[in-house]
Amino acid sequence: MSEMFLEIRDVSKIYRTGGLIGSAKLAAVDRINLALSKGRPNILSIVGESGSGKTTLARMVMRLIRPTHGEIVIDGVSTSGRLSRAQMKEFRRRVQPIFQNPFESFSYRKTVDTYLFETAHNILGVRSKDAAHQAVDRALRNVGLSAERVIGRYPNQFSGGELQRVSVARAMIPNPELLVADEPVSMIDASLRMNVVNLFKALRDEFQVNILYITHDLSTAYYVSDLIAIMYRGNIVEYGPSSKILREPAHPYTELLLDSVAKIGVKWGEVVRLPDLETKEYGYVGCKFAARCPYAQPICRTTPPPRVHTADKREVLCFKLTDYQPVDAPAAQ
Numbered sequence: 267m268s269e270m271f272l273e274i275r276d277v278s279k280i281y282r283t284g285g286l287i288g289s290a291k292l293a294a295v296d297r298i299n300l301a302l303s304k305g306r307p308n309i310l311s312i313v314g315e316s317g318s319g320k321t322t323l324a325r326m327v328m329r330l331i332r333p334t335h336g337e338i339v340i341d342g343v344s345t346s347g348r349l350s351r352a353q354m355k356e357f358r359r360r361v362q363p364i365f366q367n368p369f370e371s372f373s374y375r376k377t378v379d380t381y382l383f384e385t386a387h388n389i390l391g392v393r394s395k396d397a398a399h400q401a402v403d404r405a406l407r408n409v410g411l412s413a414e415r416v417i418g419r420y421p422n423q424f425s426g427g428e429l430q431r432v433s434v435a436r437a438m439i440p441n442p443e444l445l446v447a448d449e450p451v452s453m454i455d456a457s458l459r460m461n462v463v464n465l466f467k468a469l470r471d472e473f474q475v476n477i478l479y480i481t482h483d484l485s486t487a488y489y490v491s492d493l494i495a496i497m498y499r500g501n502i503v504e505y506g507p508s509s510k511i512l513r514e515p516a517h518p519y520t521e522l523l524l525d526s527v528a529k530i531g532v533k534w535g536e537v538v539r540l541p542d543l544e545t546k547e548y549g550y551v552g553c554k555f556a557a558r559c560p561y562a563q564p565i566c567r568t569t570p571p572p573r574v575h576t577a578d579k580r581e582v583l584c585f586k587l588t589d590y591q592p593v594d595a596p597a598a599q
């Protein structure tokens with residue numbers, strides 16, 4: 267029996283860009299390995315700016331797209347290929363999505379409880395109306411709502427924060443073991459974001475659910491995560507315990523992200539985004555961050571950086587942490 271609950275094994279997603287002539291391959295996700303063990307559940311944040319590959323990775327975990335290479339394994343069973351009907355049903359029970367925009371998750375023509383009862387019947391598998399009602403009521407209470415407040419109402423009768431709570435309640439009905447939340451607070455009023463983020467912590471602790479939290483928002487990631495993976499152009503450039511990474515970043519890109527968050531009134535997306543470089547960077551032979559990195563050396567442009575395992579249990583994709591001596595470094599005495 268596997269000791270891991272979730273394993274992302276050497277996963278890539280390659281797209282073709284351009285027309286028939288001059289087309290090129292672009293690795294939106296480039297040979298990623300990540301795992302969540304069984305036992306104590308974790309919130310693993312995948313953090314990156316637009317174009318980092320974080321949403322593509324989440325979509326592969328949710329089986330919305332297939333990896334070009336590698337596999338995603340849940341409790342020892344690969345979920346990346348074809349699944350039988352029974353396996354698919356089990357997958358949907360164990361892994362539940364929460365999407366970015368709650369107003370797009372529900373049709374404006376249907377009352378939101380329609381989705382809750384469908385989940386209770388089709389995924390949890392309850393037969394009777396009473397059992398479905400109990401499951402829905404329980405899930406709503408677990409996210410701080412009630413059946414009286416929710417049943418019979420349409421999406422436009424809720425605030426964004428409330429509707430996202432209904433989405434979380436729907437996802438929790440089948441007692442999943444993994445929630446994949448893709449930018450779940452980015453469309454919500456800033457004042458209500460922490461309510462949803464706090465809800466994730468409570469669900470992890472009370473219901474032992476693992477959460478893959480996909481975000482570009484470093485501040486909520488810092489607050490909520492046990493583990494953080496920082497993505498850049500399809501690679502995980504730094505991975506490990508969130509407190510260590512965000513207090514003492516080891517990768518120059520993480521350093522840049524934290525530095526830009528610290529500047530009052532400046533969103534880091536505005537600081538680091540260089541669109542003209544974007545497509546070129548995916549195709550770099552060496553480090554994809556080399557054109558922006560203040561520590562770059564000639565080797566960084568010609569050779570893929572090594573994945574370095576540090577004593578404090580992180581992984582960093584960079585030459586800076588190796589014995590490699592920069593050309594202009596003073597010779598050791």
Ligand code: SF4
Nearest residue numbers: 553556559566584585
């Ligand atoms: S490998 Fe080189 S260019 Fe890339 S982040 Fe490290 S020091 Fe900078």
